[in-house]
Amino acid sequence: MVQEFDKVGVVGLGTMGAGIVEVFARAGFRVTGVEIDDTALGRGRAHVEKSLAKAVAKGKLTEEEQSAILGRVTFSTERENLADADFVVEAVPERMDIKRDVFTDLDRICPPGTILATNTSSLSVTEIAALTSRADKVVGLHFFNPAPVMKLVEVVATVGTAPGTIELAGEVAKRIGKTPVTVGDRAGFVANALLVPYINDAIKAYEHKIASREEIDTTVTKSVGLPMGPLTLADLVGLDVCLAVMDVLWDEFRESRYVAAPLLRRMVAAGKLGRKSGQGFYDYSGAEEPAEEVPTGPIARAVRDGAHGFDLADLLIVPHIDDAVRMVGEGYATVEDADTAMRFGCGYPKGLIELLDERGADSVADVLKSLADAGFVQHTPAPLLAHLLRAGRTTLRTS
Ligand SMILES: NC(=O)c1ccc[n+]([C@@H]2O[C@H](COP(=O)([O-])OP(=O)(O)OC[C@H]3O[C@@H](n4cnc5c(N)ncnc54)[C@H](O)[C@@H]3O)[C@@H](O)[C@H]2O)c1
Numbered sequence: 001m002v003q004e005f006d007k008v009g010v011v012g013l014g015t016m017g018a019g020i021v022e023v024f025a026r027a028g029f030r031v032t033g034v035e036i037d038d039t040a041l042g043r044g045r046a047h048v049e050k051s052l053a054k055a056v057a058k059g060k061l062t063e064e065e066q067s068a069i070l071g072r073v074t075f076s077t078e079r080e081n082l083a084d085a086d087f088v089v090e091a092v093p094e095r096m097d098i099k100r101d102v103f104t105d106l107d108r109i110c111p112p113g114t115i116l117a118t119n120t121s122s123l124s125v126t127e128i129a130a131l132t133s134r135a136d137k138v139v140g141l142h143f144f145n146p147a148p149v150m151k152l153v154e155v156v157a158t159v160g161t162a163p164g165t166i167e168l169a170g171e172v173a174k175r176i177g178k179t180p181v182t183v184g185d186r187a188g189f190v191a192n193a194l195l196v197p198y199i200n201d202a203i204k205a206y207e208h209k210i211a212s213r214e215e216i217d218t219t220v221t222k223s224v225g226l227p228m229g230p231l232t233l234a235d236l237v238g239l240d241v242c243l244a245v246m247d248v249l250w251d252e253f254r255e256s257r258y259v260a261a262p263l264l265r266r267m268v269a270a271g272k273l274g275r276k277s278g279q280g281f282y283d284y285s286g287a288e289e290p291a292e293e294v295p296t297g298p299i300a301r302a303v304r305d306g307a308h309g310f311d312l313a314d315l316l317i318v319p320h321i322d323d324a325v326r327m328v329g330e331g332y333a334t335v336e337d338a339d340t341a342m343r344f345g346c347g348y349p350k351g352l353i354e355l356l357d358e359r360g361a362d363s364v365a366d367v368l369k370s371l372a373d374a375g376f377v378q379h380t381p382a383p384l385l386a387h388l389l390r391a392g393r394t395t396l397r398t399s
Pocket residue numbers: 011012013014015016017034035036040044090091092093094095098101102119120121122142143144145
């Protein structure tokens with residue numbers, strides 16, 4: 001079915017949209033990229049051109065391929081130019097008022113058969129779909145940053161999305177070289193609902209002086225081989241984005257696990273947003289940073305010595321594993337999808353369920369109990385974990 005069309009629209013050519021234009025054009029689609037005004041359009045076009053020029057300089061693309069790709073892209077400030085698009089991806093700022101304006105307009109401009117996809121990270125795809133007269137043809141297509149590099153695309157299906165639309169969105173994702181995971185319209189989808197509470201836990205550990213920022217970051221990279229530590233990652237993602245995800249998780253689930261760390265909220269209020277503002281948990285202004293003192297309080301010492309039956313790596317990673325088990329147990333994600341999301345969306349060398357199976361459900365349950373006994377009460381074991389243990393199993397994958 002995907003082969004039947006080749007005209008794609010992308011609305012909003014910022015951080016995500018410019019990368020999405022590139023990905024579609026590279027895969028052979030004809031793309032119309034639409035921006036709000038000439039200045040933003042120039043910025044979006046420069047972003048695409050620079051990215052392709054970089055690929056040529058690295059020898060990953062020939063000059064002929066580069067000009068063929070650019071030849072497939074039309075840049076415009078007129079949404080009306082999407083009147084013949086078969087598939088439109090919206091990547092405008094994460095504000096419902098802007099999405100409303102775009103979707104009501106796209107619904108008017110595009111033929112009834114056009115699929116309208118949103119790249120939203122935290123808004124309700126169901127609400128966005130309800131703004132149109134074609135809720136069955138509206139789907140989430142959640143790319144990861146940077147879009148040309150990260151392999152995961154979450155295909156977000158609402159209760160009203162037609163099965164054909166979900167299937168087609170998955171096929172489109174595959175045709176542009178991505179690995180799709182189909183998920184329901186739930187706060188944080190899969191990857192952010194797992195990643196951001198883990199970052200939030202690390203911020204709480206830092207705030208409560210359980211460890212220094214360097215200890216927190218290197219513990220995780222060394223013990224689990226994650227590409228970077230959670231505080232470095234928070235700075236990269238943007239502390240405002242992390243806070244927004246925590247707040248939507250809290251709004252939807254109202255569980256203490258999803259209460260944003262007070263320090264996270266204060267840093268956002270102070271404009272310390274991470275790399276993009278030049279200051280987050282680390283300084284990006286180029287100024288010399290004084291070495292942080294290693295905390296020496298009683299809890300920090302107990303965690304460092306493993307006196308309560310867990311160490312810093314356990315404190316950071318085991319609740320993260322438990323969240324993935326809970327998500328699988330609730331039927332929201334399959335084991336495969338939960339692991340694919342973290343491997344292809346967050347660059348993890350192994351999925352969280354793989355980590356569970358390697359470590360053993362009994363060991364994970366023991367650490368969670370030790371954490372709760374030591375007062376970290378928000379880490380309650382997922383029901384599926386208890387079920388596994390009662391069934392005498394230590395792994396979730398059966399084979
Ligand atoms: N940045 C990320 O890491 C990331 C990751 C996944 C998903 N997302 C989601 O992608 C979407 C875009 O995020 P972003 O980070 O690229 O934002 P951004 O601010 O970098 O880009 C948004 C672009 O939309 C343009 N725009 C604003 N109003 C418009 C309109 N009415 N018509 C056309 N263009 C308009 C702006 O000029 C800007 O260039 C959001 O929904 C966000 O949640 C972001």
